[in-house]
Amino acid sequence: MESEGSLLHSQPKKGIAMGSHISSTIAEICLQFLKEIYIKQWLESKEILYYKRYVEDILIIFDQNKTNEKTIMNRTNNTDSHLEFKISEEENNTINYLDLSIHRNTNSTELGIYRKPTHTDVTIQFSSTHPVEHKIAAFNFYINRMLTLPITKQAKQQECKIVLAIVQNNGFPLHIIHNPKKKMIAKKQRQKLPTTTIQQTKKWVTFSYHSTLI
Numbered sequence: 001m002e003s004e005g006s007l008l009h010s011q012p013k014k015g016i017a018m019g020s021h022i023s024s025t026i027a028e029i030c031l032q033f034l035k036e037i038y039i040k041q042w043l044e045s046k047e048i049l050y051y052k053r054y055v056e057d058i059l060i061i062f063d064q065n066k067t068n069e070k071t072i073m074n075r076t077n078n079t080d081s082h083l084e085f086k087i088s089e090e091e092n093n094t095i096n097y098l099d100l101s102i103h104r105n106t107n108s109t110e111l112g113i114y115r116k117p118t119h120t121d122v123t124i125q126f127s128s129t130h131p132v133e134h135k136i137a138a139f140n141f142y143i144n145r146m147l148t149l150p151i152t153k154q155a156k157q158q159e160c161k162i163v164l165a166i167v168q169n170n171g172f173p174l175h176i177i178h179n180p181k182k183k184m185i186a187k188k189q190r191q192k193l194p195t196t197t198i199q200q201t202k203k204w205v206t207f208s209y210h211s212t213l214i
Contacts, residue, residue, distance in 0.1 A: 027056060034079055042067070059097045099145070112155040113145065121162075126171040139167065139177050147184050 031053065042048040042062075050061035062072065069087055076085045088095065093104045101112040123138045124130050146159045167177050 030080065030083060031056065031058075034076060038075060038079070042072075048072075054098060057098060059095075059102075100149075110155075111149060111151045113149070113151060113159050115162075121166040121169050123166060123170045126173070126176075135172075136176055139163065139172075142166070143177065143184055 035051075035053070039048065039051055043051060045066070046063060047067040048060055048062045050059070052059045060072065062069075069089055073085055073087050077083070090104065095102050095104075096114045099114055101114040103110040103112070124135045126135060128135065142159075142163045146156055146163070151159070163177060164174070167174060
């Protein structure tokens with residue numbers, strides 16, 4: 001069964017201003033209505049094989065023998081005259097969704113980390129007076145994403161080079177990234193241990209609380 005991944009991005013054409021406090025709520029209601037009326041039927045008929053949404057970004061994998069991207073876009077755009085969906089099709093069996101690059105092979109998919117062309121490697125400078133927790137927050141996110149996402153080994157190596165370049169370009173010493181990375185790897189390995197092994201490594205600690213009221 002041939003399938004093709006496409007990304008649908010909803011964008012209001014007119015109506016409620018995006019700066020309105022209720023705009024996000026109304027957008028969520030519209031997208032849930034769309035799923036209830038159309039998407040569920042397409043999933044049941046197997047026209048759509050996979051559907052996932054994050055806010056207004058929608059990832060769809062459909063059966064090319066039963067439908068196509070134009071049909072899906074026309075149906076969704078006819079739900080309401082105030083809504084317009086824009087579609088991004090895969091190129092060379094690859095499509096970008098949020099911060100993921102999804103490559104479709106014959107019998108499997110491969111994930112990589114995607115950065116927009118407008119991405120810059122600017123973070124809070126190491127020499128700034130911000131708290132250390134604030135300065136390393138971005139790197140903690142990069143490292144955690146690199147270690148937890150099921151991306152290929154080659155993609156992890158490439159991402160590690162990019163993160164190291166960002167570290168150096170913002171004046172950070174390399175141990176800033178190596179220490180959190182070691183901790184996250186160790187934590188990941190502990191999570192794989194059997195429950196009995198984890199229980200044996202637990203330690204009890206007592207704390208005394210002192211107050212003028214006691």
